[in-house]
Amino acid sequence: MDKRWWKESIVYQIYPRSFKDSDGDGIGDLNGITEKMDYLEKLGINVLWLSPVYKSPNDDNGYDISDYQDIMDEFGTMEDFDKMLSSAHEHGIKLVMDLVVNHTSDEHPWFIESRKSLENPYRDYYIWRPAKDGKEPNNWGSCFSGSAWQYDEKTDMYYLHLFSKKQPDLNWDNPKVRQEVFDMMNWWLDKGVDGFRMDVISLISKKPDLPDGPAGINGYASFNEPANGPHVHEYLQEMREKVLNNADTITVGECSGVTLEEAKKYARSDEKELNMVFQFEHMHVDADGSNKWTDKKMDLRDLKEILTRWQKGLEDIAWNSLFWENHDQPRSISRFGNDSKEYHNVSAKMLATCLHMMQGTPYVYQGQELGMTNAPFMSVKDFRDLDSINAYYELVEEQKVFTSEEMMRYLRAKSRDNARTPFQWDDSENAGFTTGTPWIMVNPNYTEINAKDQLGDPDSVFCYYQKLIKLRKEKDIIVYGNYDLLLPDSKEIYAYTRTLGEEKLLVVCNFYEKETEIEIPEEFRCGGYLISNYETKPVREKMTLRPYESFVIEK
Template sequence: MANWWKEAVAYQIYPRSFKDSNGDGIGDLNGISEKLDYLKDLGIDLIWICPMYKSPNDDNGYDISDYQEIMAEFGSMADFDRLLEQVHARGMRLIIDLVVNHTSDEHPWFLESRSSRNNPKRGWYIWRDSKNGAEPNNWEGIFKGSAWEFDPQTQQYYLHLFTRRQPDLNWENHDVRRAVYDMMRWWLDKGIDGFRIDAIAHLKKEPLLDDVPNPDKLRYAPAMKSHLNYDGLLDYVDDMSRNVLQHYDIVTVGEMNGLYAENAEEWVGEHRGRLNMVFQFEHVRLWEPEAGLRPEPAALKRIFTAWQEALEGKGWNALYVENHDLTRITSRWGDTEHYWRESATCIAALYFLMQGTPFIYQGQEIGMTNTRFEGLEDFDDVSAKNMWREMAEQGKSEEEIIAFLTNTGRDNSRTPMQWNAWPNAGFSDAKPWFKVNANYEMINVASQQQDPDSVLNFYRALIQLRRQERTLIYGRYVLELEGHSQIYAYSRMLEGVEFVVLCNMSSKSARWSEAELSLDGARFVLGNYAPVEETYRLHAWEARVYKL
C-alpha cells in the first residue's frame, strides 16, 4: 500500500548540536528554522527532532520535567509553533520524540509520587521495599550501576532503567497511560506529524521484579531479559494505538532494541495497526569493540536481508546507520584514514536504496567522523561518565577507558554540526557547549556544496534518484552475490523494472564474474567513482547503481 511516509526521506536533528541562533553556544529551535531551506534543498521530506521539552538535562533532554513546555535553552513554545508552521509551509513534516518509559525526577508527577507512600501518584512509578538491607533486586541499569535508587524520605527504592534521574513510569497503572495519552493528543492536535517512540522496548517489566541469574557473582547483573521486549509489551502498544495513534494520519517509529526480523511483522505488519516502523538494533549491535571495528559484509547481508524479506508486502522498514546514540558510521564501518569520501558514500548507497524509509542523522550527509577525546573532561554523556566510573572500579587504566569510550561513546555523534570553515564551524558565534570536531575545516557543508563529488552531493543524488524511481521505493529487494566476501549487492524489482546496487565494503578492489551477476545491457545511473573502467571490478569502497 502506498503511504506518504514510505516515499519520504527523513532527517534526524539533535537540537543541542544543530544550529545556535542566539549566540549562547547551544543549538535551538530557531536555529533549526534557519536551516529548513538547507534541508528542503537536500530533498528531505520528514524531520525528527530529539527531545526539546523542559528538562534538567541529566541525559540531554531524555529526562523530561514538563511534556508541554520547551526547554528554555532551546526557545519557547511560540518558536516551536513557528518551526512547525515553517516545516509545513515547505511541504515537509515534523515528528517529535515521545519519551514515556520514564520522566525526569523533577517532573511534578514524580515529585508527588515521592512525597509520601500514600500519595495518589505513588503507583505512577515503581516503588519497592529493600530486600535484606539491599536493593529490591540485583538488576543492573542500562547506564551501569543498580537500577534502583533509595529515597530516604519514604524509605523505599524506585526503579530507573536509565540514570537515577530518570525514574521509570509504571505502565501497569491506567492513570499513567491516560495522562500520557492526553499529552500525546495535545501534541497531535497541535499538528505534529507523528512520533519516534523512545525506548519503547523497555516499557514492560517482568512482573515479579525477581533477581536475574548472576553466575559471575556481579554486584548488579545485566537484566535485559527482564525488561527488553518482555512478554506482554505489545498489549501496551495496542492500548496506545487504540486510544491515540489510530485516530490520526501520522507516522510512528518505535525504538525497538531486542526485536529480530522473525518477529518484525508483529510490530509493523500493516493489518495489525500498531506502529508504522521500528528502528531495529541488529545491525548496530553487531559491532563489539573487542571484535574489531568493521563487521563482516556477510553479517550485514544476513541481517538486512532478513529484515527486507520479513517485511516484503507486509510492513515497512526504517533504514538507518547513524543516530545520536551511535558512533559515526564512516568511522565505524568505513575507512576514514584512506577512503573517507569513498567509504562514506559507499555506505550511503548500501543502506539508502533498500526497501524502507531512509533516515539521515545530522552530519552523516557530509561524512562527519568520530571525534577525539583526551580526558574525562572531554566527555559530556552521562552514560560515558557512568561507564568511566565502572571501568575505573574494575581497575582499568585511564588510557584503556579513553580508548574504549572513543570507540563506542555517544558523544562522537553529538559534536556541533559542521556548517562551514569559520570559527566554531559556523554552528555558533560563541564557544559551543561541546567541542567542535577538529576536522571541521576539511569536513563541512559549505565546502561540500561547491564540490560536485562531495559526500553531500552524493546524498543529494541518491535522494533524487529514489524520488524519480518508484522501483527504488516499492520494489522487492533481492540479495545478489550472496557469498562474496567484499561486495554487498542487491537488486530492486517492480513491474518489470530492475535496479542493481553494488557496494564494495572493503579497502581493496573486488571482482565478480558475469556468470554470477550479469550487467549486460544495464545502464549505469549513479556511482562514487569517475567513469567505470572495468565492469566486473569495483575499486575500494566503490558503489554503483545500474538500471536494467
C-alpha cells in the same frame, strides 16, 4: 503494493543542542533550526525528527523530561517552536516529535508527588519495590551502568530506573499513566506535529514478577531484560485507538531487544500499532559479545546476514527503518567506512548507497550527509554523555576491567558523543555553529568537512545524498521492490538486487580499500548505471571494484 507516504519519505534527525545556535550561548536552539530550513529542503528530506526539546533538567540531554508540554529554556519558547513547525510545513517538511514515555525526570511533578508517601495518589505512577534480602529488588542493570534501582529513604523503598537514577520508569500498568500520556500526545497532534519517534517503547511493559536476568560484564543483567513485556502490544494498540488514528501520522518505535518476530507485531501492515521500528542488531556487529566497549572491526558477512534477515523477514508483513547513525551511535564513516582523507568521500557515498537502496524508510542523522566523522576526544573530561562518563569510571577506576588508555580508545570508537559534536556549517570559528563557546568540542576537521564547501561541489557527499534522495522519490522500485542478497560469503562485497515486476536493480558495494573482483550477473551486463561513487567504467562480465566503490545498475 500498499503505497503510503511514510514509506516513500526520507527522515532527517536533528539533535537540537548541536545543530545551530542562534543566540550565541553555545547551545543549538529552535530558532537555529528554523534558520536552516532552506538547507533541509535543498537536501530533499521531507520528514524532520526532532530529539527532545521539552522542559528538562538535562541529566540525559533532554531525555529526562520534567514537563511534556513546555520547551527547554535553552532551546527557546513555545512561540519559537510554533514558528519552527510552521516553517517546516511551509518547506514541505513534516515534523516528528521524540516521545519519551518509558520514564520521566525525577523532577517531574508526578514523581515529586510519588515519592512523598505510600498513600500518595501518584505513588503508582512509578515502579516501587521493597528491598529483597537486604539488597536491590532484582539484578537489573541501568543502561548507564550500575544498578537499575535507587533507594529512597523517605519511604524506605527502591524505584526502578532503567536509565539514569534521575529517570524513574513510569508504571504503564496503571491506566491513569496511559491516559496522561495519550492526552499529552493528542495535545501535540492538535498543535500540528505529524508523528512520533518513540524512545525505548519496547520497555514500557515490565514482567510483573520482575525476575533476575543473566549478569553481564558489570555484574548486572542487561537493561534489555525487561523488553517486549506481556502488555506492550496491548498498550500500543490502545495508543493507536486513542491517539494515532486521530491524524495521518508517521510512527517509529525504538525497540531495544526486539526480535524479528516481535517486530512483525509492532510494525505489521494492518497498522494496529506502529508504522516501523528501529532494531539494533546490526549495531552490535562490532561488539565483543554483550560488551560494546571495544574497537574491534566487524565481519561484513555478519552485517549482511542481519540486514538480509530483516529485509526478507519483514517483506510483505511489516516495514523496515534504515539507519547507520543516530544520536546514540558513533559516526558510520569512522565505524564502517574509512575516514582518512584519501577514502573519506568514496566510503561515505558507498555507505549511503548500500543503505538507501534497501527496502524501508531511510533515516539521515545530522552531518551524515556531509560524512562527519568521530571526534578526537583526548580525555574523559571532553565527554558530556552520561553513558560514556559512567562507563569510564566504572570499568577503569572501580572495576579495573580496562586501563585508561584502552577505555579512551574504546570511547573514541563508540561514545555517543561522537554524534553530538556541533554540526559543521562552514570553516569559520566553531564551524559556524555558534559565536559563543560550544557546549561540547567541535571536531577540528570542520575546516575540511563542512556544508558550505559541499553545497557548491557536485562531487561532494552532500550532493551524492541529494541524488540518492531524488532517485528514491522518482523510482518505486527503490521504495517497494523486493530485496535479495548476492554473494553471502564474500568478506568484502555487499551486493543485492531489488525487483519490482519487470524492473530490476543491482546494488554493489565494496566495503574495503582493497580492490576486489566481482562477476556481474548476466541479466545486468547490458544495463545502465543509476548512480556510482566513481567515474563509471563499461559494464563487463567481470569487474574490478576500486576501494570503497559502489554503484547501482538498472536492468
